[in-house]
Amino acid sequence: MSAPDARALAQQTPLAAGERRTILDFVRTRPRLKVVLGSAIPVTWVVVTLLLPYALLLVHSFWRLDNGVIVHQLTLENYRRLFGTSLYPATILYSGGVALQVTIFALLLAYPLAYLLAFKVTRHRNLLYMAVIIPLWVSYLVRAYAWKIILGQQGVLNGLLMAAGLTHEPVRALLYSRGAVVLALTHIYTPFALMPIYAVLESIPPSLKEASYDLYAGRWRTFWRVVFPLSFPGVLAGCTFAFVLSMGDFLAPQLLGGSDSALMVSNLVWSLFGVAYNWPLGAAVSTVMLALTLGMLALAARLEQRWSFSSREREALSAGATGAAGAAAR
Amino acid sequence: MSAAGREGGGSIGSGGGLGGPLLELRDLCKRFGGHLAVDHLSLAIAAGEFLTVLGASGSGKTTTLRLIAGFEQPTTGAILMDGVDLAGLPPFKRPVNTVFQQYALFPHMTVAENVGYGLVMRHVPRPEIAARVAAALGMVRMKEFAGRSPKTLSGGQQQRVALARALVNEPRVLLLDEPLGALDLKLRRAMQLELKQLQQQVGITFIYVTHDQEEALTMSDRIALMRDGRLEQVGSPREMYDRPRTRYVADFIGETNLIEGTVVEERAGRVSLRIADRVVRVPAYDREAEPRREGERVSLSVRPESMSLAAGSAAPTDENVLPGTVTGIVYAGSALRVHLRLADGSAIVAHQSDGVRFSVGDAASVRWQVERGVLVRA
Amino acid sequence: MTTRTRDPITTSLWMVGALVFAFIYAPIAVVIAYSFHADAIIAWPLHLGTWRWYGAAWQDTGMRDAAVASIKLALIAVVIALCVGVPGAFVLDRFHFPGKGAFRQLVMLPLILPGIITGVALLSYFSLLHLSLSSGFPIVPGWPVVIGHGAALTSVVMTQVFARLQRFDRSLEEASADLYANEWRTFWRVTLPTIRSAVLGAALLVFTLSLDEIAVTFFLIGRQNTLPLQIWGLLRRGITPEVNAVATVIFLVSVAVIILWTRLIDEASVRT
Numbered sequence: 001m002s003a004p005d006a007r008a009l010a011q012q013t014p015l016a017a018g019e020r021r022t023i024l025d026f027v028r029t030r031p032r033l034k035v036v037l038g039s040a041i042p043v044t045w046v047v048v049t050l051l052l053p054y055a056l057l058l059v060h061s062f063w064r065l066d067n068g069v070i071v072h073q074l075t076l077e078n079y080r081r082l083f084g085t086s087l088y089p090a091t092i093l094y095s096g097g098v099a100l101q102v103t104i105f106a107l108l109l110a111y112p113l114a115y116l117l118a119f120k121v122t123r124h125r126n127l128l129y130m131a132v133i134i135p136l137w138v139s140y141l142v143r144a145y146a147w148k149i150i151l152g153q154q155g156v157l158n159g160l161l162m163a164a165g166l167t168h169e170p171v172r173a174l175l176y177s178r179g180a181v182v183l184a185l186t187h188i189y190t191p192f193a194l195m196p197i198y199a200v201l202e203s204i205p206p207s208l209k210e211a212s213y214d215l216y217a218g219r220w221r222t223f224w225r226v227v228f229p230l231s232f233p234g235v236l237a238g239c240t241f242a243f244v245l246s247m248g249d250f251l252a253p254q255l256l257g258g259s260d261s262a263l264m265v266s267n268l269v270w271s272l273f274g275v276a277y278n279w280p281l282g283a284a285v286s287t288v289m290l291a292l293t294l295g296m297l298a299l300a301a302r303l304e305q306r307w308s309f310s311s312r313e314r315e316a317l318s319a320g321a322t323g324a325a326g327a328a329a330r
Numbered sequence: 331m332s333a334a335g336r337e338g339g340g341s342i343g344s345g346g347g348l349g350g351p352l353l354e355l356r357d358l359c360k361r362f363g364g365h366l367a368v369d370h371l372s373l374a375i376a377a378g379e380f381l382t383v384l385g386a387s388g389s390g391k392t393t394t395l396r397l398i399a400g401f402e403q404p405t406t407g408a409i410l411m412d413g414v415d416l417a418g419l420p421p422f423k424r425p426v427n428t429v430f431q432q433y434a435l436f437p438h439m440t441v442a443e444n445v446g447y448g449l450v451m452r453h454v455p456r457p458e459i460a461a462r463v464a465a466a467l468g469m470v471r472m473k474e475f476a477g478r479s480p481k482t483l484s485g486g487q488q489q490r491v492a493l494a495r496a497l498v499n500e501p502r503v504l505l506l507d508e509p510l511g512a513l514d515l516k517l518r519r520a521m522q523l524e525l526k527q528l529q530q531q532v533g534i535t536f537i538y539v540t541h542d543q544e545e546a547l548t549m550s551d552r553i554a555l556m557r558d559g560r561l562e563q564v565g566s567p568r569e570m571y572d573r574p575r576t577r578y579v580a581d582f583i584g585e586t587n588l589i590e591g592t593v594v595e596e597r598a599g600r601v602s603l604r605i606a607d608r609v610v611r612v613p614a615y616d617r618e619a620e621p622r623r624e625g626e627r628v629s630l631s632v633r634p635e636s637m638s639l640a641a642g643s644a645a646p647t648d649e650n651v652l653p654g655t656v657t658g659i660v661y662a663g664s665a666l667r668v669h670l671r672l673a674d675g676s677a678i679v680a681h682q683s684d685g686v687r688f689s690v691g692d693a694a695s696v697r698w699q700v701e702r703g704v705l706v707r708a
Numbered sequence: 709m710t711t712r713t714r715d716p717i718t719t720s721l722w723m724v725g726a727l728v729f730a731f732i733y734a735p736i737a738v739v740i741a742y743s744f745h746a747d748a749i750i751a752w753p754l755h756l757g758t759w760r761w762y763g764a765a766w767q768d769t770g771m772r773d774a775a776v777a778s779i780k781l782a783l784i785a786v787v788i789a790l791c792v793g794v795p796g797a798f799v800l801d802r803f804h805f806p807g808k809g810a811f812r813q814l815v816m817l818p819l820i821l822p823g824i825i826t827g828v829a830l831l832s833y834f835s836l837l838h839l840s841l842s843s844g845f846p847i848v849p850g851w852p853v854v855i856g857h858g859a860a861l862t863s864v865v866m867t868q869v870f871a872r873l874q875r876f877d878r879s880l881e882e883a884s885a886d887l888y889a890n891e892w893r894t895f896w897r898v899t900l901p902t903i904r905s906a907v908l909g910a911a912l913l914v915f916t917l918s919l920d921e922i923a924v925t926f927f928l929i930g931r932q933n934t935l936p937l938q939i940w941g942l943l944r945r946g947i948t949p950e951v952n953a954v955a956t957v958i959f960l961v962s963v964a965v966i967i968l969w970t971r972l973i974d975e976a977s978v979r980t
Contacts, residue, residue: 024890029403029418035803042796042866043811049859050814053833057825060832109728116725120718130970135732137913138962139920141936142955145943146735149742149750156738159752187735190728219717248822251922255943266824273828273927283832286825293821401882421885434883438901447897448887499887 054290060283070279078284088268088285092292095265098182099247103193105186106242107235110194114234115227118201129198136191144252147184151175151256176258184256185246192245193238200234201227233304240300244293265289350413352377352535353398353503358407360393360559367393369559371407375503375537380529382538382546384582385556391539394556395505398537399428411502422451427496428505432512433488435480441467441491442476448499466498467491469528486517493525497532506538510545522548543583547571555579571633573615576707580631587634587678588706589652593626601705603630606674610650612703629706636702637680639668639688643695650703653695654678656688670694736959743952750949761953771954774938777849781857781934782918784848788858789914793865794907800866801873818860819867823923830856831927842930850930857918857925864917865910872906909972916965919958 027033062074082088117129135143150156151174158170174180204227212222250266257264265285272282351374360368368390375381385391396402398409400421409416416424427448435444442463449459467473470490480488489509496504506525510518526549529536540546546553547567554564555578563570563579574580577588591603591610600611601622612630614622622628645651657677658669665681668688672678680696688694743762746755765771800812818826834841834852844851880902884894900907922936929937935958942951 025418025420025423028420035805038795039799039803039805042792042799045792045859045862046796046811046814049830049855050817053826053829053859054814054817056833056836057829109731112721112724113728116721120721130967132729132732134963134966135736137916137920137966138736139936139955139958141920141922141939141943142739142959143735145951145955146739148943149738150735152751154749154751156752156754187731191732244820245822248824250822250824266822269824269828273831279832282828286828290821290825293825297820399882399886401885420890421882422888422890426886428883428886430879430883432877432879434877434879436880436883436898447884447889451888451893495883495887 057283057290058287060280061287063280063283065278065280078281081281082284082288091263091265091268092288094263095247098178098185098264099243101182102185102189102246103239103242105182106190106193107239109186109190110197110238111235114194114197114201118198118204132194133191136195140188141251143188144184144255147180147187147252147256148175151180151183175256178257180256180258181253181264184252185249188252189242189246193242196237196241197231197234200231204230229307232307236300236304236307240297244296248289248293351375352411353537354408354410354413355394355398356408356410358394358397358409359405360390360397360402361405367559368397368404371556371559371561373554373561373564375535377502377535378533379551380526380536380538380549382540382550382553383556384540384543384546384553386541386582388558389556390559391541391556392507393559395428395507395537395539398503399426399505400424425502426505427499427501427503428507429489429492429496429509431507431509433480433492433509435488435491435495437479437481439480440476441472441478441480441483444480444491445495445498447495452499462498463494466494469497469532470494485512486521489513489521493528497528497534501534503535503537506536508540510540518545525549547583553583555582573704574631574706577629577631580704580706585634585679586631587637589630589632589672589676589678590627591630593622593624593628595624596622600700601628603628605630605652606672606676608652608673610652610703611700612705613701614705631704631706632698632702634667634679635665635681636698637678637696638698639680639682639685640695640697641686641693645695645697648701649697649699651695651697652678653693656690656692656694658690659688668694670696739952740956740959742949743956745949745952748948750952761949762957764948764950765953765957768950770933771935771938771950774933774935777932778919778935781849781854782915784854785857785861785918786911786914788854789862789865790907790911792858793862793910794869796862796866797869797873800870815863815866817863819863823860823921824927826860827856827924827927830859830924834928840930841928845930845932849932849934850928853925853928853930853934856928857921860921860924861914861917864914865907868910868913869903869906872903876903905972909969912965912969912972916962916969920962 027037060070061078062076064071064073064075064077113132117125117132121128148155152158153170153172153175155175157174158167161167161171162169208226208230209222212226217225248266250264250270253264253267254270257267266289269282269285269289272278272285276282353375355371355373355375358368358371359366371390371394383391383394393402397404398416400416400419400423404417411425435441436447439447445466446459446463449462454462463476464473467476470493472487472490472494475483475487475491480491483491489512492509509525510521513521522545525536525538538546538549547570550567552564552566553570555562555570557578563575565573570579570583574583574586580586580588589605591605594602594604594609596602596614599614601614603610603612610630640651643651643653652672654670654672656668657671660667660669665683668680668682670678670680678696741754741756742750744756744758745761746758796815800808800815830852834855839852841850841852844854848854876899880898881894884898885891889897920936921934922940925934925937926940933941935954939951939954942948
């Protein structure tokens with residue numbers, strides 16, 4: 001491109017300064033209209049398929065059952081039954097207890113493995129992490145029912161115990177017990193708890209540990225005073241997941257809980273919407289569960305805000321700002 | 331402050347070969363929430379000129395660029411190209427192209443595909459695209475990299491591809507958003523030269539945004555200095571350097587000494603100032619409606635390289651003299667930087683390349699030619 | 709740098725880690741092992757040595773119909789989730805409107821609430837709308853269950869794609885607009901190719917989750933069972949190793965899909 005040609009070309013306008021304006025241009029200059037049009041599909045879908053059903057569940061809990069027919073009259077009857085008798089609060093407490101046990105065990109199992117992966121594994125770390133995570137996404141049913149095989153009277157565990165000479169006849173109480181439910185749920189939700197813990201541990205800059213060693217703290221104290229506090233948000237998230245999900249779980253209790261299983265909240269909802277056919281009461285129990293779940297999540301979020309350090313803060317504190325050239329403000 | 335925009339060497343309409351400026355910003359305002367990023371900006375840009383919009387972070391220079399490109403719409407005011415307002419037109423309908431600060435090369439396309447993108451969008455026939463892409467890459471000396479992925483290129487190479495990608499479309503105006511910021515010093519200096527030569531070769535209007543005043547002085551036909559969304563001063567590099575209108579301009583561009591004084595009188599094109607018991611004279615350049623009044627406090631700007639040092643306080647009639655004490659001497663390679671304190675406590679820096687050697691604590695006077703001093707507004 | 713010091717603490721840490729890892733995989737291994745069990749009753753000890761349960765599963769028409777229904781359902785769910793979730797992610801990333809926070813929370817609900825609550829809510833919703841659970845059969849396994857899966861899994865796409873969009877360099881879109889491409893062309897030629905792996909990954913994830921979905925499905929299913937529900941029914945009646953065979957196949961398919969997903973995610977995070 002020689003200079004005179006280029007100059008000549010530059011004089012011709014490939015695009016006139018004022019191109020045709022269309023209705024699209026009109027929309028572009030009206031930001032509010034743009035937002036409304038753009039968000040129409042997703043927002044409508046979410047409202048119609050999520051907001052309305054959940055809201056309706058709430059409304060349902062205020063209706064009542066009359067001779068097997070759901071009557072659309074508002075009443076507090078369901079909630080009175082819920083909180084009046086001891087059955088339902090007891091069930092909720094029982095479920096909470098199970099969930100708490102599961103959470104503690106999951107945490108005790110997940111943390112060491114997460115720590116190992118984050119700090120001690122150098123080769124194939126991603127591969128191993130994936131190996132730990134994959135069971136999460138794989139058939140839940142399979143994993144729950146596997147415990148049936150293991151814990152049954154003629155199951156693997158009994159077989160091993162007898163073969164080892166530790167017992168002489170099958171232990172009945174292994175399956176269809178609270179213990180079985182806790183064991184199975186722990187198995188299922190440990191990877192769930194591990195994910196956020198690993199994520200947080202991995203993001204701790206190694207220079208923080210090094211600084212701690214430099215300042216005469218050994219490995220134990222470095223862990224308790226530096227690593228663990230920084231990992232707290234991940235621990236919190238993992239515990240929250242494990243707790244909320246296991247409290248609302250209904251498959252494991254059904255398969256493995258036996259006659260005790262009716263006492264988990266979700267089993268209650270299950271039967272109220274199924275065999276026992278009392279939808280309004282079931283809706284009320286569900287609403288209480290929903291409120292509890294949301295409350296716990298809000299609490300966890302509040303705690304996390306107070307305790308977490310953004311990764312940016314941590315980097316700035318440990319590495320010092322490596323002058324970001326060119327990224328200057330406008 | 332719009333008065334500052336219209337003065338400074340006939341900026342409006344100068345060089346506009348088609349009669350009138352190519353691009354005109356008229357009373358442009360842009361508000362983000364409560365913050366006014368661009369504040370009643372009026373500026374005319376001529377065809378074929380290299381204009382630098384200079385300013386600190388937050389001065390509104392990048393916002394102005396984005397307004398011209400079409401990524402933001404003005405709150406009020408107009409952007410006129412050939413007299414037609416571009417308001418409401420999205421970026422892809424404006425004959426304007428941008429070189430982005432972080433280059434914004436499409437990572438999933440090759441260099442050639444990147445450069446040809448705009449031509450494809452405008453339905454240019456395929457053989458012509460190939461030819462024009464090759465020419466553009468040749469212009470920035472990146473022809474051998476046509477088939478490569480942008481991720482494999484260095485910063486300087488990416489920058490040249492970004493330039494080619496914009497220029498191949500032959501826009502009326504090319505906008506450059508601090509394109510050299512991420513490069514190291516040597517490369518930056520080389521690229522400054524290349525860009526200037528390229529602009530002269532191609533003849534397209536360049537609007538260049540930077541915070542680096544040295545860069546602005548080196549490359550521009552004109553500089554528009556912005557501060558807090560307003561145009562502080564616009565003019566050629568020489569005008570901006572020799573005749574700053576305000577303290578801010580004098581201080582931002584190059585290094586200067588700002589000395590405060592009291593007006594004694596204004597007569598025959600000269601203003602007499604009292605500074606620490608001495609009277610100095612300053613040319614009265616800006617044609618204010620009223621002459622300066624006695625007793626007014628004003629600032630005087632004198633560049634360090636305009637000052638010379640002497641032992642005594644005698645001086646020819648076309649020079650000013652101020653006595654002081656040497657407080658520090660810094661060796662700076664080609665010259666000495668001598669720091670002095672005047673009788674009224676002001677700190678002065680003078681460059682001395684030869685002459686009497688002073689030591690810290692000596693009494694010395696600074697002298698400068700009357701023509702070299704500039705009165706600046708606060 | 710971690711030096712491999714064989715001190716007791718590190719060694720015990722490794723041992724604990726290995727045990728936990730075994731704990732996570734042992735039950736799955738048991739299921740797979742028993743799918744080759746020679747006896748019809750699942751009991752200890754294990755007698756390996758036959759493929760017949762796989763054959764039986766293949767012959768089981770109920771199982772096959774359920775598998776077909778599950779796949780159909782999963783595919784439809786992916787389509788819905790993408791059509792709603794991708795625009796939804798853009799809405800979350802780009803737009804501001806009153807109630808956006810509430811919208812965001814609402815979208816997260818199906819992911820964090822126990823599935824049974826979502827299932828029950830949808831059930832009462834559809835019954836109020838008088839939408840039969842078998843409506844649309846046999847083209848779809850029932851509109852309610854299709855909508856249910858779509859509703860529950862759209863959130864997955866929205867959060868995944870939203871996370872990717874947050875890392876997306878907006879100046880690429882501006883460059884495209886600067887080079888004369890309008891919004892639609894910019895989306896197809898620049899935005900989508902760049903976030904493509906996140907979208908695909910999310911789609912794969914939705915597919916897998918839909919295949920395994922039980923809670924919501926249980927309440928909304930009509931005449932035709934999905935695979936998990938079919939297995940569920942078998943479990944309650946009595947376990948034959950056929951169930952193990954089916955479970956093993958599901959496991960292997962899911963693993964393959966998830967490995968594919970992680971590959972895509974890795975590629976996405978490398979490119980930025």
